[in-house]
Amino acid sequence: MNFETFKSLVRISKEDICRELFLENKNSIKIKKEGVAIKNLVTIFDAALQLSNKKGFFAMSLRDLSAATGLSMGALYSYFNSKEELLDMLQRQGRTVITRVIVDQLKGIDDPWERMKRAIQTHLYLTEVMQSWFYFAYMETKNLKKNEHKLAIEAELFTENIFSEIIEQGINKGVFADVSQELTAAAIKAMLQDWYLKRWKYAGRQVSVDDYARFLMDFVSAFLLPVNR
Amino acid sequence: MNFETFKSLVRISKEDICRELFLENKNSIKIKKEGVAIKNLVTIFDAALQLSNKKGFFAMSLRDLSAATGLSMGALYSYFNSKEELLDMLQRQGRTVITRVIVDQLKGIDDPWERMKRAIQTHLYLTEVMQSWFYFAYMETKNLKKNEHKLAIEAELFTENIFSEIIEQGINKGVFADVSQELTAAAIKAMLQDWYLKRWKYAGRQVSVDDYARFLMDFVSAFLLPVNR
């Protein structure tokens, strides 16, 4: 599997994501027409992610967002009740997609090393498709209020746990070396996150997401596979 | 070398760091008495780091900082000319220390693997001693204006380059496997940074910095040392 294959298998559209959000947030979104709501939500979220990733969510004002979207201040408030709620919605936007796609992509794969490879690839390709969201989610998590913050931390630990379980499985089957599952999963996660957090650096060096995936799988295999040790 | 040894060898005091800043910023710091200036700079920086790391530099107001330090608004402005300058000073605060300590700790070590181990340990122990600064520097870099932003990026790449050069040296001496220097150095850096960026997670799991150092050296050795491969 490579990035091009992934993209054609897993079609993630902003419209679908915003439709889900629209249906879940009828109380906050005062727009009746689905088509209008979705079109504008996409515009709002794109602009908000871009502005926030540049200067931070708090430093972005709603006047900035108004200018960037071409919607008035009053119109913006048809889509969320407060700036804080916008933050929550932005954070929530991608979370269910991620979980669903990773779990889906691992279905039917039993071999631990194949699972590990697929998990690494899936994570990287997802973050490539939705880089601005991942960057935003990482950087702004600490601004979330209690319950949303808890959910964000859980999502962080959930994907790490996917790796941890693959490692456990591999060790139990005698396929992987006997390593610390938690620390290894955390280290893999750190390297996966580096991809989207420092996209500027890898882009500057012309490292493709497939290059990076290959490198990571190589790096991880040296540690996990006894054949290599 | 372990963390306790490091701490007694490398004494980093906030007072020394603030003294350097005081001497370099006579234009911005209107206080004449070195003792008073340094004492209050330490207080200001500690409070600013804590507040910023909790809610973001922009979301922290100077009234927040005033309350946290016990200094009035007017007194705060004796120490910096603007909030933006405070950001610059905070970012600059630790940069020279880091460079100096890493370079010092590598002196007299020729063996590539020994250098690698020392570099990993030094980086981790430094970030353990100055965790709040490192977290702040990582999270707030994007808010810096042009020249300061450039310096921060350079510092980021400088430490990564230390690892890259060690790898190059190891490959040239036939000690290390033939791997991508840049990607390997970046991966090591990512794992090192994870330590201070997700300090909450490792603390919750009761992983000591020495545990983490040992784990990282093991992980990296599996990839770099042909004996392992």
Added chain:
DNA sequence: CAAAAAAGAGCGAGCGTTCGTTTTTTATGA
């Protein structure tokens, strides 16, 4: 007592938010 340090009230600007008004869209009836 003089110099240095600190306090704190208040300024103008910008912020998030509200709400009455205007514009656009849509459905209906002739």
Added chain:
DNA sequence: TCATAAAAAACGAACGCTCGCTCTTTTTTG
């Protein structure tokens, strides 16, 4: 098909509040 009325969407001025910052007065230090 066209005109009209109602519903929906959008606008934008203004409110109260907080912000960064200034500057005169007060307090502390040596």
